[in-house]
Structures are given as structure tokens and as C-alpha cells.
Amino acid sequence: MARKIGIVGAGAIGGYFALQLVEAGYDVVVLARGKNRDVLSTDGLTITSEKGTQNVKFAAVSDSPAELGVCDVVFFTVKGQSTDQAADDMRPMIGPETEIISLQNGLYGIERLAEKYGEDRVSPGITYIPAVVEAPGQILRTGSLTRTVFGPYHPRDTAIHEELAAALQAHGTDAFALKEPMKEIWSKYVVLAPFHMIGCLTRLPVGGWITTVEMQDLLLRAMKEVCALGRAKGADVPDTIAEKQVHFVITKSNPATKASMLEDLERGKPLELESIVGWLCRESKRLGLQSPIHDMAYALLLPHKEGRNTA
């Protein structure tokens, strides 16, 4: 019998994986609300990319987690600010054996899920797929990257991760099961937190701000704040990661790439400010570290946190 996979957070990233997992033959059930639920249950999900348009329908779509029932695996893909509510809401979908794979940016959500469901149930992951929701049930992939990794929080059996990664790979996703995914999650976070705050404060894609030595230096110093926090939390995050990442951003990044937090800011949507930048500031303080660059950015972005309509 095919495994039953639940999607909690059927937006850009959750939608992408929902479609791929249906195509891989899994029994996919989707927790969705309002207009998104209506469109997903009637027309299904449509994803447009440079490869064309794909559409799938799901085994079940509901705003009632109890109706969807216990799943073998849940992909957790809500925005950071929805973490606590969604993690509580999904409880009826989580049984004693359910594997929870989080693909959220940052580490806030992973820690909250682990507190609520236990470190042995949560599989941290990260994805680089750029995508946006254009309308309910309609997702646009804005680039071709599909690298995605996931695996256990602490070393344990990874058979389920390997099975899912192989199924996703067979359908075109660059997915990998890692025995120690936290290394790559920290490595992305070293770039992500500075990238989001600088993108939002300059209101520019990376090509608009990375060209001056002043900004390159600011980026490096901001990245080192993240590395210091990683080490204080026991992860292997040497400052050389910051140096490599700055070099990568200068030499390899597509100048048109915008931080997803800037995309949200421009659309007047709520920002993942607390889970990505605020978490770093609070954790640094708690562990006796200084994070002056992120502290200033956090304060400057606070007025935009809830989006345009509530400012």
C-alpha cells in the first residue's frame, strides 16, 4: 500500500512537493483553508515552470486535520510566522510513527516542532526551489534550482528519507537524504538571514547591492554573526563558511535573485522576520553573543512585520 503523505502548508513549496509526491505514486492529503482549499479540491494544483504546466488532484483536501487523519509522513511547509498555530492544528495527522519533514527556512520551526513532537520525530530539511503562489492553487516556479535535502535531527535510521529522496529524484527533483542535514541547514542559514535583511533594507535584488566593497564587508560581518551563533549552539559552523558564502554570492549568484522576504515585503505580506532574523537576535542574546547588525535590521524591519494592511 502506498504511504500516506500529509502536506501542512500548501503554498509555493508545499504545493511543489505535493505535486511531485502524487506523481511518485504516494497517497497525498492536503491541509488547506479558504479559497486555496476550494480550488485544490475542485481543480487540483497547477504548477507552471520553464518545463510547462502540470496539474494534479489529491486523495483528499480539507481544512480539518481530523478528517485527513494520521499520516505516515507530513511535509511541514508553512511560513515561519504560522509555525506554532499550524504545528498545533496538525496534531490529528500525527501518530506515534509519523515522520515530520520540515522544509522551512531557518531553524526556529525545527526547534518548535522538536519541542512539540520530540526530536526523534522531526526531520529537518531545506530547499532552494524558488517559487511563488500566483493565485489559489496556482504556483509559479521562478527558477530552475530544485536542490532539497532532509534527514534525521540526530543520527538514526534514514530508510524513509532515502525512499522519499529517490522517489523525488525520479521525478526531477534534486533531492538528497542526508545523515546530518543540520550542517547544510546552518550553511544555508549563514547566507539566508543576512540575505533577507539586506534585501529588505535595500529593497533590491542581490545584483543591486553586492557590487560595493562596503556591502561585501557588511555581508561578511553579518554572516559571521550567524556562524558564531551556530557554534554557540554546538553546530560545526566555522567562519570559513561565511568567507566561502560571500565569495559564492559575489561570483555565482544570479543578480536578479531576490530574497523571499523582500518578495513578501513588496507584496505587503507578513514577513518571516521573527523566525529568521528575530530568532537569531534572541538566541544570540540568550547565549551571551553580540549580533549588532541583525539587531539593527530587526528593529528597522519591525514596522513591516505584519504586512502593509496592519502597519
Ligand SMILES: NC(=O)C1=CN([C@@H]2O[C@H](COP(=O)(O)OP(=O)(O)OC[C@H]3O[C@@H](n4cnc5c(N)ncnc54)[C@H](OP(=O)(O)O)[C@@H]3O)[C@@H](O)[C@H]2O)C=CC1
Ligand atoms: N517560496 C520560496 O521560494 C522558498 C520558500 N522557502 C521557505 O519555505 C517555507 C514556506 O514558504 P512558501 O511556500 O513560500 O510559503 P507560502 O506562503 O507560499 O505557503 C504557506 C502555506 O501555508 C498555509 N498555512 C499557514 N498556516 C496554516 C495552517 N495553520 N493550516 C494550514 N495551512 C496553513 C498557507 O495558507 P493560507 O494562505 O491559508 O495562510 C499557505 O498556503 C518558508 O519557511 C520559506 O522561507 C524556502 C525556499 C524557497
Ligand SMILES: CC(C)(CO)C(=O)C(=O)O
Ligand atoms: C535560496 C533563496 C534565496 C531563494 O530560493 C531563499 O530560500 C529565500 O529567499 O527564501
